[in-house]
Amino acid sequence: METQFAAVLGAVVIAGFVAAIVLWTGVIRSYFGSEIAFSESILPVEPRQVPFWRVFDFLFAFGLSLVLTILIQGIFISQGWIERFEPDESIPLQTLVASLVGQSLSGLLVVGVTLAWLRLIRPDAVKQLGFDWKASDMQLGFRASAMLIPPTLLISSAVSYLVPYHHPVMESLEKSPSIGIFAILFVGTAIIAPLVEEFLFRVLMQGSLQQLADSIANNDDTVIDREETPSPHWTPRSYWPIVVTSVIFALMHFGQGAAPIPLFVLSLGLGFLYRQTGRITPSLVVHCVLNGFSLSAEFARLWVEKAS
Structure with a gap:
């Protein structure tokens, strides 16, 4: 059974790489012979x-997340849901799951x-932050997933040979590869975590840096009234906000082995999606697909090993 699983997983990975090569080849071919910038050939800016x-606003949200995480963890400890352990001991399964649940709750509270x-500043804040729904963004997200995830997984596999990968979610799943634990972890890591991280980093951090960067580039000292609706014809110009956001995003995953390296590369792609569209859905879809695929593949592997 393990051999069959490895064959199926290998076929999925190969299909993913073939799709990525085909899509990237199409982008490169459309660029040559045209007069548009390479970024516009990938995805036109809106x-x-x-x-x-x-x-x-980003610092406010980030600080709030730290406070709420500590507060919720403290409540869980007082209720006995999180057990104390020595630094050289393995983390108990209940503690791992409770900690992840606490992080998910604090993340949702931060977003809310x-x-x-x-919204107190601007009634249309939800739309301007990029939460307006477009069905085409789902298609764009899945297309971007095919282009970004295979290279990210390739880089992750390469650097894992140098520095072992560690993640509390995978450790929780390895300790108890049950459907119940998998469902809890899937909701937390494949749905809630991507939503919180994309909102904090792509929207709040990159969006605010983009406004600052373009103001500097244009030598524009005009103070924009946060309560007034500006012209809808603005397009981003600078690219360094993507890089700065990606560096910080990668460093936030420090302690997970060499994970910051592939996550930095992934974040560049996610940042580009947000820069070109101004909406959260495309990058959120990619983030959800990556986390969901990684968790599901690990669960399937552990389940096959247990059944063998």
Whole structure:
């Protein structure tokens, strides 16, 4: 059974790489012979309103997430849901799961509170933050998944030979590869975590840095009124906000072995998606697909080993 599983997983991975090569080849072919920039051949930038939120709003949300995480973890400890353990001991399964649940709860609260705060400034904040729904964004997200995830997995596999990969979610699943544990971890890591991270890093951080970067590039000292609706014809110009956001995003995963390296590369792609569209859905789909695939593949592997 393990051999059959390895064959199926290998076929899926190969199909993913073939799809990535075909899609990237199409992009490169469309670029040569045209007069448009390479970034525009990948994905044309969409005009929109200049971001009204600032770096302060990101710092507010990030600080709130730290406070809420500590508060919820403290409540869980007081209820006995999180057990204390020595540094050289393995983390108990109950503690791992409870910690992840606490992080998910704090993340959802951060998104909700921050959206409420920004809506006090601008009633249309939810739309301007990129939460407006477009069915085409789902298609774009899945297409981008085929282009970004295979290279990310290839880099991850390469660097894992140098530095072993560690992640509490995978450790939880390895300790108890049950459907119940898998369902809890899947909701937390493949749905909630991507939503929180894309909102914090792609929207709040990159969006605010983009507004700042373009103001500097244009030598524009005009102060934008956060409560007034600006022109809907703004398009981003600078690219360094993507790089800065990706560096910080990767460093936030420090302690998971060499994971920051492939995550930095992935974040560049996610940042590009958000820069060109101004909406969260495309990058969120890619993030969800990657986390969901990684977790599902690991669960299937452990389940096959247990059944053998």
